[in-house]
Amino acid sequence: MLTIRLAPGNRLRFHALLLCFQIACIALAGWKPAGASAWLAALALGLSSAIGWLRALYILRQIGDTPVSRVASAAQGFVALRGQGRPLSGLPLLSPYNGLPVLWYRVLIEERRDDNWHEVSDEESEACFLLEDDTGTCAIDPAGAELHPAHRDCEIRGDQRVTQWCLLDRETLFVLGDFRTLHGESLTRSEREAVRDILADWKLDRPELLRRFDTNGDGELCETEWEQARAAAQQEARRERIEADQAASVHVVRKPTGSRPYIVSAVKPWRLNFPHRAWCGLHTALFLLACAGLAALARTGFINRGLF
Structure with missing residues (x-):
């Protein structure tokens, strides 16, 4: 009925x-x-x-x-x-x-x-x-x-x-x-916030950070090396965002x-x-x-x- x-x-x-x-x-x-x-x-x-x-x-x-x-x-x-x-x-x-x-x-x-x-x-x-x-x-x-x-x-x-x-x-x-x-995550976290969080995690493991981005071997990251780290973090954030969208749609x-x-x-x-x-x-x-x-x-x- x-x-x-x-x-x-x-x-x-x-x-x-x-x-x-x-x-x-x-x-x-x-x-x-x-x-x-x-x-x-x-x-x-x-x-x-x-x-x-x-x-x-x-x-x-x-x-x-x-x-x-x-x-x-x-x-x-x-x-x-x-x-x-x-x-x-x-x-x-x-x-x-x-x-x-x-x-x-x-x-x-x-x-x-x-x-x-x-x-x-x-x-x-x-x-x-x-x-x-x-x-x-x-x-x-x-x-x-x-x-x-x-x-x-x-x-x-x-x-x-x-x-x-x-x-x-x-x-x-x-x-x-x-x-x-x-x-999912793409609705609540911007790319800038994701990059910031990734860099913060990388800073916790300083030896690994230097190994990856300290190209001149002076034990510090210069401005150019920091730009390379930020670019890598941006790439990582985009990859995570794509994976989150596919998994959590x-x-x-x-x-x-x-x-x-x-x-x-x-x-x-x-x-x-x-x-x-x-x-x-x-x-x-x-x-x-x-x-x-x-x-x-x-x-x-x-x-x-x-x-x-």
Whole structure:
């Protein structure tokens, strides 16, 4: 069953709130069909419908027009990836619902009061997990993501109802987000700092330092000999940096900056498009309704002064 986490900033929550506003506009226009309130309501309905349509179309374009990349060859920035979900090395993430290993979970506990269910707790995991394809792996940070899990379990335990949504190991995932490659030491230590540290280590073994760079044999390093030592240290620092980058490169997908979506889904991409297509159609219908209302008001040729 497709379930969507309605986190703050979720695109579907935005459309739901916008729809509530549009219903209020329709109600206001029906209350004073010949007043200025009807004009304002029709204008607000048309404007909000246009905004909602553009927002839904933007998400559709992001999902449909972003080609799926391979982890090893993905460009830095906004990408789409597809692969199998895998846990990080170490202890597996265990579900508080049934104790089984999962990649991600959300557990909602509700309590029956007066024949209605009231939320008691809503717990969600924050641990990263991996996406793996045939070229490599990358870490997925679920913070801020619009998650579309395919698995839902519900159980009534006395007066409590426990519902869990989860992503499972080796489940095929579609991810749309900001792809970055982190390079370990190269991110935290500049070449100048590396050269300084290498020279400091060499100075601790003075006989070896003199053996390598004291070309005139006077027991001291002149300016020219120090330049040779610095050049050798720079070469060593560059070699270490290349080796560190190759050994410690980590790919991570995170929430993009700006308005671009961050989606982690266990369902097919075409199913992700369906709700946004539905919102596009609904906003189009409401926009046409607003245009028809404005046209009808324009034909009356007057505005009732008992407006509000």
